[in-house]
Amino acid sequence: MGTDISGFVEYRAPQGGQEPPWHTAHDLDSFYEGRNYDAFGCLFGVRNYANFRPMAAGRGLPADASATVGARFAQLAEWCGESGLHGTTWITWAEVKTVDWDEPAEKPDSRLHQYRQTSKGLRMTGKSSWSPAFAEAVGLERGEEREWPEGSEWLIGDTLYRSVTLRRRDAVTEPGEWQPVWAAMKTLGARHGDDNVRLVVWFDD
Template sequence: MGTDINGFVECRAWRLHEDGEESVWHAAIDLFLLNITRNYDAFGCLFGIRNYAGFRPLAAERGLPPDASDGVRAELARWSDQVFGTTWITWAELKATDWTEPAEDTDSRLHQYRRTADGLEYVGKSMWSRQFAEAVGLPEQEMGKARTWPEGSEWHIGDTVYRSERMSRREAVEDGGEWEPVWTVMEALASQHGDDNVRLVVWFDN
């Protein structure tokens, strides 16, 4: 069963409140219209969900903001008890992020490459490979369990190379990748209302 992301970009538009009243948050745009890609590296890096790569999450388990917009509250209520990992992050925090920062630990999934005439070709990564397990003597009961290996460890098995690697934030959230539309909208709103007045509120479901 996979994990999906849901949420809204919210904006606190200071020009819209009445004199003498505090400004309120508005649900600006549904995340569904910008990015609902199931990318566990990004989920882990940003929010600590499915954090197989061992990142220090930017904004994990903060819960629903106490001043969340009516639109966000209404949408979240529709999900009842199906959701988990509700949290939020401001554009100011995202702008201040060092995207070159490495994960705190090596990826619990081995990165797999195939030998070709032109060199190594990246295949993918997973927590379990029967070929790898048999070659290094891992018992089958270890299947599906998160496990890390010393960084740089490498195994050559047939035409396949398995490596233990440490990811960077930029590898998890690629520049110009699927999160770019979200950042573009948040940046545009922040240019009008301020970096601290734009935030992303998210929750997850299986």
């Protein structure tokens, strides 16, 4: 079973020194329909197999969430039960703007990257935390996990296994599936201020 993301983009309009309420601007589904675990890990610490330092993990649902967001979250929580939703958090556009997309993960990907040789050079065919062929070749027991130094390689049959450390831009590519989300937040930030725009998300399996 996979993990999916849901959420909303919110904004608030400053009003002469008073604390303004948050309003719903867009449903995340309007811009994003992917299931990229590397992005989930990099941004929010969910399915973080690539071992990033998450940008905004575990903050929970904002206490001042807009009425639409609060009602939708409560509805889904009732449908899914207490264990149904997880990873609830939020991030402002101001925070997204300060991200160093060249920052590497804190350690190599937990999954070895797999490549095949083609007429045009090596082609990545996937990545996995477990491969029977690799485990047999290096003497791993079923379910045994081990960290491999960056750049370690094994050629087993016609498959090259490599330990790789990802950068943030490898997980959240430019251009890529998250760019429509960033574009919407940027537009709202230009009008209301970068700290007054945020993305609220949660996950379900």
